[in-house]
Amino acid sequence: MTSAIERSYNEAKELYAKHGIDVDQVLERLAQIKISMHCWQGDDVRGFLNRDQDLTGGIAVTGNYPGAARTPEELRADLEKAFSLIPGKHKVNLHAIYADTEEKVDLDALEPRHFAKWVDWAKEQGLGLDFNPTCFSHEKSSDGFTLSHPDADIRRFWIDHCKASRRIGAYFGEQLGQTCVTNVWVPDGYKDIPADRLAPRRRLKESLDEVFAEPLNPAHNLDAVESKVFGLGAEAYTVGSHEFYMGYGIQNNKLICLDAGHFHPTEVISNKLSSLSLFAEGILLHVSRPVRWDSDHVVILDDELLDIGRELVRGDLLAKTHIGLDFFDASINRVAAWVIGTRNTIKALLRAMLEPAEALRQAELAGDYTTRLALSEEFKTYPFGAVWDYYCEKMGVPVREQWLADVKAYEQEVLLKRG
Structure with missing residues (x-):
């Protein structure tokens, strides 16, 4: 059964794909850094x-x-x-x-x-x-x-x-x-x-x-x-x-x-x-x-x-x-x-x-600074967070702020005992 995180990821993929961005390839590249x-x-x-x-x-x-x-x-x-x-x-x-x-x-x-x-x-x-x-x-x-x-x-x-x-x-x-x-x-x-x-x-x-x-x-x-x-x-x-x-x-x-x-x-x-x-x-x-x-x-x-x-x-x-x-x-x-x-x-x-770098470059070369600015601004609210959540889940680490509970538990169990 598809999880909510995976559903959000698939929806995000479709949006990014309209601009020629292959999100699966992006995550493969990111994992190498x-x-x-x-x-x-x-x-x-x-x-x-x-x-x-x-x-x-x-x-x-x-x-x-x-x-x-x-x-x-x-x-x-x-x-x-x-x-x-x-x-x-x-x-x-x-x-x-x-x-x-x-x-x-x-x-x-x-x-x-x-x-x-x-x-x-x-x-x-x-x-x-x-x-x-x-x-x-x-x-x-x-x-x-x-x-x-x-x-x-x-x-x-x-x-x-x-x-x-x-x-x-x-x-x-x-x-x-x-x-x-x-x-x-x-x-x-x-x-x-x-x-x-x-x-x-x-x-x-x-x-x-x-x-x-x-x-x-x-x-x-x-x-x-x-x-x-x-x-x-x-x-x-x-x-x-x-x-x-x-x-x-x-x-x-x-x-x-x-x-x-x-x-x-x-x-x-x-x-x-x-x-x-x-x-x-x-x-x-x-x-x-x-x-x-x-x-x-x-x-x-x-x-x-x-x-x-x-x-x-x-x-x-x-x-x-x-x-x-x-x-x-x-x-x-x-x-x-x-x-x-x-x-x-x-x-x-x-x-x-996850930004349309090539489209931005082409707009700039054509002197279309309106498109350059418009795309730059619109992509600020594209569903980057859905991709990040999926990447964390795929890599086996906590999604969003869930990691904080682990740190707080570690603090109680380990750090505070150091005096």
């Missing part, structure tokens, strides 16, 4: 190597909602719960401070074996892993500088850490059969106006050249570099600006990371994708939601997220774009934050795939 879900939402960016270290590098997490993960086992359990409520098979994005080891080891001495438990778990779950060196929350980053530090010994520490991180990323890719993206971001910068803007950037370039000197199999590891307009404690000058990393990435065939919160509040990354795609080796996205600036709020289905989805789909950029999330909110249930943000990111891609 992997979102890299960031582990640091689960424990407020504490990690397990230096849990007592204060957050630095302009990173701040607000809120004290109960149930933050305290161990790798707890974090993996929370991730499993979140993934059970999200359609599709995806990836987990790890920072170096999330090493799962009893050994006392500093960042520059990390090796693949310190992440073996993460790899075993990812194999069991059918997940991929991405990676990031952790160039913050460490005594050697206390003055706000890492790879561009004027002290050669401190620079050496961070260079060695980033080298180690690339090898760990390659290990992930080799073991899991899914390419790992290893993303380099550093918080380096000055609170007030510097006397010399060039020298730190020259040091950063030289450090990166050394970090990336070791050739690694691109099937196992892809390198990315991430910019920022400014940060707390680096309000006047950020060494790794967008212009710096755009130039470096294009010159050295690295993925260029665009973080939704790392630009001026009036800028959006959706408008940068088409330009960057013409010149960059590839793109890494950190999908976030800035409020005022880089506040890393949980991703909602807002205009910018929808525009990011449209640009990726209409420009056929999904093959060269790696989509990851980057937000942390300790004022709400952390598992719910993952579920809301990831489901919304997938929804934005689905919504874009």
